[in-house]
Amino acid sequence: MTFFKHHGIKHNTESLLVYMSTLLIFAIPTIIDHSYSVGAVILFVAYLTFKSKLSLDSLGVQEKILISGFVVFSILSGIASIYHFELHNLLKISLKFFLAVFILIYLLQYPPNPFFFFTCCAIGAIGSGAISIYQLNISHISRPHGHINPIFFASITLCLVTFCLFGTYAAQQLNKKTTRYAYILLLVFGAIIGLAAVFLSASRGAWIAIPFVVLGMMLLYKPAVKYLVAIAMVLVVGLAVAWHAPQSTIKDRFMQATSDIKRYSEGEQQFTSVGARLDVWKGGTYLIAEKPIAGWGKKGASKRINQLAEDGLILKSTIHISHWHNWFIDTFVKQGVIGFIGVLILFIVPFALFYRETHRQNVRNIHRSLAFSGVLIVFLFAIFSLTDVILAHTVGIIFYSLSICYLWAMLKKAKETKADKSQICTERAPPTLSHI
Numbered sequence: 384m385t386f387f388k389h390h391g392i393k394h395n396t397e398s399l400l401v402y403m404s405t406l407l408i409f410a411i412p413t414i415i416d417h418s419y420s421v422g423a424v425i426l427f428v429a430y431l432t433f434k435s436k437l438s439l440d441s442l443g444v445q446e447k448i449l450i451s452g453f454v455v456f457s458i459l460s461g462i463a464s465i466y467h468f469e470l471h472n473l474l475k476i477s478l479k480f481f482l483a484v485f486i487l488i489y490l491l492q493y494p495p496n497p498f499f500f501f502t503c504c505a506i507g508a509i510g511s512g513a514i515s516i517y518q519l520n521i522s523h524i525s526r527p528h529g530h531i532n533p534i535f536f537a538s539i540t541l542c543l544v545t546f547c548l549f550g551t552y553a554a555q556q557l558n559k560k561t562t563r564y565a566y567i568l569l570l571v572f573g574a575i576i577g578l579a580a581v582f583l584s585a586s587r588g589a590w591i592a593i594p595f596v597v598l599g600m601m602l603l604y605k606p607a608v609k610y611l612v613a614i615a616m617v618l619v620v621g622l623a624v625a626w627h628a629p630q631s632t633i634k635d636r637f638m639q640a641t642s643d644i645k646r647y648s649e650g651e652q653q654f655t656s657v658g659a660r661l662d663v664w665k666g667g668t669y670l671i672a673e674k675p676i677a678g679w680g681k682k683g684a685s686k687r688i689n690q691l692a693e694d695g696l697i698l699k700s701t702i703h704i705s706h707w708h709n710w711f712i713d714t715f716v717k718q719g720v721i722g723f724i725g726v727l728i729l730f731i732v733p734f735a736l737f738y739r740e741t742h743r744q745n746v747r748n749i750h751r752s753l754a755f756s757g758v759l760i761v762f763l764f765a766i767f768s769l770t771d772v773i774l775a776h777t778v779g780i781i782f783y784s785l786s787i788c789y790l791w792a793m794l795k796k797a798k799e800t801k802a803d804k805s806q807i808c809t810e811r812a813p814p815t816l817s818h819i
Contacts, residue, residue, distance in 0.1 A: 401429070403422075405789070412782065416531075420781060423486065430486060430488065431485075442491070446791070452729060452732030455728050458477075460472075460476055464718075467678070467683070480729070483785065486788050487788040491792045497797070507543045508540060508547055508580070509573050509576050511539075511580040512579050512580040514529045515579070527584055532776075532778075534586045534773070538767045540577050540580050543577050544581065545756065545760070548600055551567050551570050554566045588766075588770035591769075662698050666692075667715070667716050670684055670688070677719040678722065680718075688701075714726050726768075737755075740794060741758060
């Protein structure tokens with residue numbers, strides 16, 4: 384098909400490995416266990432194998448800034464981990480973000496076709512929806528989760544849904560009408576089914592982020608009201624499918640959250656899901672105030688939180704929680720301001736770069752689509768991090784870092800393609816009156 388034609392990149396082994404990894408990371412991340420890890424390993428091994436062919440000339444100022452963001456986070460997180468003798472954290476988090484730098488360099492040389500990328504995201508969203516329906520109705524699992532944690536399942540699926548929705552904007556530049564409509568239909572279907580999976584997972588942290596996806600689409604489609612109506616319909620249909628699904632727990636989870644917040648605000652000392660989070664956040668503020676520079680480390684924080692519970696400052700039931708259910712607080716407590724600054728850099732640097740690209744004038748649809756996707760992926764993970772620690776786990780680290788790498792590599796290629804076409808048009812321009 385026309386939209387799968389690779390823009391100026393040869394179909395050699397190097398680029399085929401990228402396509403294979405794209406399938407593993409974005410088409411089946413919630414269906415096949417650790418497919419995303421395999422995809423990341425393939426890309427890193429590809430870098431090591433073909434690094435002699437890679438040209439560092441592709442690294443412009445923006446690429447160097449993006450790489451610096453990953454590196455600075457890795458260094459700060461690594462310093463804090465070494466200080467607290469937490470080798471596991473050093474290898475699990477710091478090293479993985481550092482290795483993402485080499486994958487970015489490789490992808491800049493061999494970026495995939497954006498339409499292939501969006502297709503993989505549609506397949507991934509549909510896969511999440513399918514496995515949710517299967518687990519809910521056949522396996523009788525109350526909170527469908529694929530092969531990962533329900534919270535991570537909902538978060539990753541919502542990212543795939545976002546890519547599907549933003550991909551519809553890029554699809555408008557496809558020349559053939561039937562191809563364009565068929566492709567948009569695939570993406571919309573993926574968004575609806577994926578959104579249903581997000582709701583069926585009953586993961587409220589992901590639900591909080593949905594309005595921001597809508598806001599992003601409004602900014603992307605702001606000149607076209609008819610498309611905004613279509614987006615609203617996608618959200619309504621997705622919610623309706625999930626709400627009325629047999630054995631769905633959406634309504635119960637929503638009512639439970641409302642009740643938990645009310646009880647906690649009234650001072651009822653009961654262990655509830657939301658109440659426990661609010662209480663452990665309160666405990667985190669005590670620990671941050673006591674050791675703001677280097678933090679407590681994991682063991683030190685656990686010991687201190689037990690003391691707070693014994694002193695009656697927080698509920699004793701919250702001491703069994705393994706983390707702070709907020710990556711910002713969790714990092715500040717365990718690594719102090721050193722690690723916290725690294726977290727801010729990890730979000731602010733890519734957000735600023737993608738946000739700048741959304742304001743470029745006279746660009747193609749694919750450029751705006753990729754730029755907005757980059758802004759939203761950073762924003763979504765920042766929201767996810769408010770209620771959980773997804774970026775302290777492999778699935779979150781790989782999906783976040785490589786989504787940024789993929790989107791930036793494709794965006795850079797889109798800019799270069801437009802520049803090349805502009806140069807050709809200039810060279811072929813007819814003489815003006817001043818030349819006669």
